[in-house]
Amino acid sequence: MRDALVAAAFRLFLERGYEQTTVDDIVALAGVGRRSFFRYFPSKEDVVFPDHERCLAEMTEFLESGPPQDDPVARVCDAARLVLRMYAENPTFSVQRYRLTKRVPGLRAYELSVVWRYERALADHLRTRLTDRRDGTLHADVIAAAVVAAHNNALRSWLRADGEGDADAFVDRALDYVRRTFGTEGPVARTEEGEDVVVLVARRGVPMWRVVKEIESIWTD
């Protein structure tokens, strides 16, 4: 019944517009009563984003279940991928909703509040993991915001391309940037070359792309 309500709502939102559709219209089309609607969705906005509560719960569980030796930045990046997966499960629905949300200010505000809850979940996890770091809560907040911004940049690119193409490839590239910028694992931290510096010696005449590749391998291996 939940799925039927979502389907009926979206059919009407696309046909008549979001503002012009009432909860009564939705339940009439779905063939159920008003009480059934409100059993599943507290408001009309909620039917537009039917899976965020589940996804937030999954994210929290995922963050809590990781082994404590995990790189915390990698962990929150993987947690963000759960949101992408929710969108990528149903590209047509996600693209329709993206277009609808862009047009309706009330939905845009709802979406901002959901994004903020994801960001808080990531930041709260990072805070517990970075407590021994000086300015740990500052770093946690900044890294969580960077993860969310990178994820949303990739998600929007994929939605603007009508949900075609490999959503994972978009988000991998975006989150790699965050991990390279903030990540604590990798050979840079383990390297025996110097305490504060990494030294690269390149032969002259070597093509630049090979030097860049070399740099990439020591920075991200």
Add this chain to the structure above:
Amino acid sequence: MRDALVAAAFRLFLERGYEQTTVDDIVALAGVGRRSFFRYFPSKEDVVFPDHERCLAEMTEFLESGPPQDDPVARVCDAARLVLRMYAENPTFSVQRYRLTKRVPGLRAYELSVVWRYERALADHLRTRLTDRRDGTLHADVIAAAVVAAHNNALRSWLRADGEGDADAFVDRALDYVRRTFGTEGPVARTEEGEDVVVLVARRGVPMWRVVKEIESIWTD
């Protein structure tokens, strides 16, 4: 008259609560008509945040007026300081509003939409400055989000300390972290050119793209 309306509104919000105060109550206390209220404020939410529109306009102007050779990350950090200055101009009012906003979900949503507009202003500026960079829009979005998160972390610390202490010191420390992480100015990497080899020395923790940029500059000079 605008200031009198804000003062009357806050007196009532603190005495009776935000939800229990109507626009009619506010105009009665201020001794003006409803039309005067709506000339200054589109809604009751807007009277809680009377200076954000001005601050957004100032931020946009500041970003547009900078010399093109400025470090873009430093520029957006300085733009964010304009928001802090607005809060620090009136600590008592800012602390009262902070407590009110935490209690009223509608105001929290309003605040999120304002924060999003600041973040977009910073990201839009960075996008124009990073167009020649691979993944420039991704980097712009992530850096803007990091600046806003750092600023807000500092602002909240200052507000939680009842607006006592040096607000600038809080935000300097937070924004320094962002500049160290993403900034492009200063000698982050140093190169020495011998006859047969090029030696690159990079500080630990410098993002890989900055090292690649350094390599690119010596290979193509």
